[in-house]
Amino acid sequence: MDDQLGVFSNRLQQHGYRLTTARRVILEALLASGGHITADGLVEVVRQQSPGIGRMTVYRTLEILSELGLIxxxxxxxxxxxYILMENGHHHHLVCSGCDRVIEFDECxxxxxxxLISGRFDFQIQxxxxxxxxxxxxxxxxxA
Ligand SMILES: [Zn+2]
Ligand SMILES: [Zn+2]
Known part of the structure; x- marks a missing residue:
């Protein structure tokens, strides 16, 4: 958990984004959720902790994290x-169309x-x- 926070905040800072208090709160809430959270769901969690953080700040932070490939x-x-966490570079799901449950698995x-594909299309896969x-x-x- 602390490691994840480290990975995420390092990446932000490497790309010139300051780790503001608001961003830190948003990151912590996102990581604590384990991912699989919607932007509005995250807004709610964040607001319970810090009512002063605006919806747009949460949205913008999610945008930045997506651009950096972290989510x-x-x-x-x-x-x-x-939003799902991508700090390992890959993610595998079973998604139930009945109840929207998402099961994660690690086998890759x-x-x-x-x-094979990256060679064929000369594409660097991340x-x-x-x-x-x-x-x-x-x-x-x-x-049944
Ligand atoms: Zn189900
Ligand atoms: Zn994989």
């Missing part, structure tokens, strides 16, 4: 984007494929997001 918006259905078989969608055990039980 990524993931769009599911028609809802608002969820894509590095080989990445090498990370990936994989989503498998379907129905979780609970939702299958309901619809």
């Amino acid at each position: 990524r918006p993931v769009y599911q259905g028609t809802g608002a984007a969820h 078989v894509l590095e080989e494929m990445g090498r 990370g990936h997001v994989v989503e498998f969608f379907g129905l979780c055990a609970d939702c299958r039980r309901v619809s």
